[in-house]
């Protein structure tokens with residue numbers, strides 16, 4: 001039964017992820033030098049996520065629209081990044097944005113908070 005629910009959840013997630021790719025529209029366009037600067041800045045950010053999680057899809061959609069090439073790491077069972085999320089952030093919950101700034105590391109949970117942070121910093 002557990003496996004069946006997981007299968008249905010992943011199937012729904014796959015449908016949502018496909019719909020997202022088909023409907024997400026265009027990326028924010030910036031001057032090449034500005035985009036280059038942003039590409040450098042986002043190297044200090046990492047998104048821990050599940051491919052089919054609706055909250056992760058919402059966050060990835062915002063990243064796409066803001067044209068932020070942030071590295072994504074799968075935190076699914078069996079992934080080597082799962083332990084890093086648990087150790088660093090304290091829990092397995094996605095999405096989680098790892099922010100490295102001024103020698104400090106912050107683990108930000110909650111899709112709405114992550115999106116707000118990205119919009120405030122990069123929009």
Ligand SMILES: N[C@@H](CCC(=O)N[C@@H](CS)C(=O)NCC(=O)O)C(=O)O
Nearest residue numbers: 053054055092093094095110111112
């Ligand atoms: N309110 C949170 C909800 C996040 C959430 O429920 N994520 C689920 C996946 S969709 C999760 O990480 N569950 C833990 C697990 O599956 O181990 C948000 O908006 O980010």
